[in-house]
Structures are given as structure tokens and as C-alpha cells.
Amino acid sequence: MTHGARQSPDAKAQAALDVLNALHPITPRSALIEALKKALAERHFMVVARAATLSGEKLLHELIPELKSAYARLVHDPVKRDPLCKAKNAITRALVTLECVDVGFYQAGILYRQLEPVWGGRADTATDIRSSCAMGLAASGHLRAVAELTGLLADPEVEVRCGAVRAVSCGNAFEAEAVLRLKVQVGDVEPQVIGECFGALLAIAPEHSLPFVAAYLKQKDESLQEYAALALGESRRPEAFKPLHDAWDDLVSPEARGALIRAAALHRSQAAFEWLLTIIETATAKLATAAVDALAVYERNTQLIEQVKAAKARRKDPI
Numbered sequence: 612m613t614h615g616a617r618q619s620p621d622a623k624a625q626a627a628l629d630v631l632n633a634l635h636p637i638t639p640r641s642a643l644i645e646a647l648k649k650a651l652a653e654r655h656f657m658v659v660a661r662a663a664t665l666s667g668e669k670l671l672h673e674l675i676p677e678l679k680s681a682y683a684r685l686v687h688d689p690v691k692r693d694p695l696c697k698a699k700n701a702i703t704r705a706l707v708t709l710e711c712v713d714v715g716f717y718q719a720g721i722l723y724r725q726l727e728p729v730w731g732g733r734a735d736t737a738t739d740i741r742s743s744c745a746m747g748l749a750a751s752g753h754l755r756a757v758a759e760l761t762g763l764l765a766d767p768e769v770e771v772r773c774g775a776v777r778a779v780s781c782g783n784a785f786e787a788e789a790v791l792r793l794k795v796q797v798g799d800v801e802p803q804v805i806g807e808c809f810g811a812l813l814a815i816a817p818e819h820s821l822p823f824v825a826a827y828l829k830q831k832d833e834s835l836q837e838y839a840a841l842a843l844g845e846s847r848r849p850e851a852f853k854p855l856h857d858a859w860d861d862l863v864s865p866e867a868r869g870a871l872i873r874a875a876a877l878h879r880s881q882a883a884f885e886w887l888l889t890i891i892e893t894a895t896a897k898l899a900t901a902a903v904d905a906l907a908v909y910e911r912n913t914q915l916i917e918q919v920k921a922a923k924a925r926r927k928d929p930i
Contacts, residue, residue: 631662764790795812795823
């Protein structure tokens with residue numbers, strides 16, 4: 612079973628959508644607020660979703676009560692009233708954007724699930740709601756936010772676990788560091804969740820987390836090696852380049868070394884660029900090509916691109 616038939620609005624809903632889509636960018640604020648209040652009270656979920664999105668984009672804090680009221684209406688008989696959680700997703704994203712600090716709303720949201728029929732069973736369509744509410748709870752200043760978000764790190768859905776990592780990292784830094792370290796050590800069936808933890812740890816506690824993350828460059832699991840390398844590169848911290856460089860001799864597989872190349876390109880430091888130029892000039896054709904591809908994103912850096920061309924020209928074998 613699919614939800615395709617329920618996606619098409621009826622004539623009344625389409626007329627309401629047309630009104631919203633016709634709103635001019637310079638519509639007076641008061642008129643915009645009135646139009647969106649009316650739309651948020653509509654029954655069709657697509658109209659509510661569009662109105663909620665506009666409320667967030669226009670930073671209309673005055674509409675927070677109407678957004679919460681619409682959400683409350685849609686959680687009753689939700690599969691019928693709001694299939695795929697389209698309206699509720701838009702509402703929760705808007706409330707986070709508008710810096711709503713309703714702790715109770717977010718506490719309920721991180722627990723919300725909406726199981727809907729799909730081919731072969733049922734699927735939870737409320738993953739974005741839980742992720743958005745996790746971020747809202749963390750941003751609300753609630754003192755127990757990190758403690759209450761830890762349960763989402765074991766959520767059945769990988770998208771929610773990743774969202775929970777990002778939300779936890781926005782809470783109290785000391786609490787977040789402890790929770791995320793534990794999550795890394797416990798592990799996850801999806802390596803990308805641990806990758807999110809690596810990035811978050813390097814953002815909230817770089818001095819202490821850099822050696823912790825760098826140690827995973829020596830793991831046998833190449834997925835963890837790759838995520839650790841990319842997190843170090845993306846951190847762009849000067850001290851993060853050395854473990855990437857030093858891991859080259861330890862990680863002998865082309866895939867693992869490819870991850871180091873991509874990480875070095877992300878680091879963007881002069882030392883990283885010079886190392887990649889050396890790889891282009893002296894490494895195997897496969898690795899040299901990987902380095903060229905990794906640096907291609909800096910096409911506007913004419914000096915670097917010229918250096919890449921020169922390194923390729925100095926090779927004994929062309930690539």
C-alpha cells in the first residue's frame with residue numbers, strides 16, 4: 612500500500628495552497644500573519660505543511676501558538692489527517708527555527724511515533740519529528756536535555772540516532788562529551804552514527820577528543836577508519852593533520868588511504884595540500900588520481916590547481 616492517492620489536495624485545499632504560493636515577498640507582515648493563521652487552521656495537511664514552512668522561513672514568532680495548535684489537532688487520527696507526517700514535520704522544524712522553548716512539546720515529540728502501512732508491513736514516518744524535537748529540546752536550555760536525549764541514541768531508526776547525536780552535542784558540553792564517548796565505545800550497526808559522534812566530539816571538546824578519534828584510525832573496521840579520518844579532516848584543526856599523515860604507512864589498503872586523501876583535502880591546510888601534491892607526484896596511479904579528484908573541488912584556487920598540474924607532469928607514469 613502506498614500513500615500516493617492521499618497526496619493530491621482537493622479543490623478547496625488547492626485553492627488555499629494557491630493563495631499561499633501567491634504571497635508576494637513584500638507582503639506586509641500583518642497580512643502575512645493573517646494569511647498563515649488561516650492556513651494553519653485548514654484541515655488538509657498539505658496546506659498546514661506549507662503554512663508552517665512559510666512561518667519558519669519568514670521568522671514569524673507570532674505564529675508559535677497557531678503552529679502548536681495545528682500540531683495538537685493532527686496527532687489525533689494522525690495517519691488519516693497527516694499521512695507521512697508531512698504537516699507535523701514542517702511544524703516541528705518551524706518551531707525549532709522560531710526558537711520555541713516549550714520543553715513539554717519537545718519532550719512529547721522525541722517519543723512520538725507514527726506507524727503507517729507500507730508494502731510488506733508498517734513503517735515509522737515520524738523520524739524527522741523526533742530529530743527536530745531533539746534539537747529543540749537541546750536548544751531550549753532545559754537542564755536535563757542531554758539526559759533525556761540519550762534514549763534516542765538507541766532509536767530503531769538510523770536517521771533519529773544521527774539527529775540525536777547532533778542534538779546532544781548542542782547540550783551541556785561536559786555531559787555531551789561523556790554520552791557521545793560512551794556511544795562510540797558501545798558502537799552502532801550503522802558506522803555513520805559513530806561518524807556523527809566523531810564530528811560532534813571534535814566540535815565540543817577538540818583538545819580531549821582529537822586523540823580519542825585519531826585512535827580509531829587504527830581500527831580494523833575500515834568504515835570506522837574512514838569516518839575517523841573524515842571527522843579529523845573536517846575539524847580543520849592544525850593538530851588534526853599529523854595523525855592523518857602518520858596513518859598513511861599503517862593503512863595500506865587503497866580504500867583506507869583514499870579516506871586519508873579525502874580527509875586531507877577537507878583539512879585545507881597548506882601542510883595537507885603539500886602532502887597531497889606529493890602523493891600526486893609519487894604514489895600509485897590510483898592514489899594519485901584520488902588526490903587529484905579530491906583537490907578538484909578547489910577549482911577557484913588557481914595557484915593550487917596549477918600546482919596539481921605541475922605535480923602530474925613530474926610523474927614518471929601519466930595519470
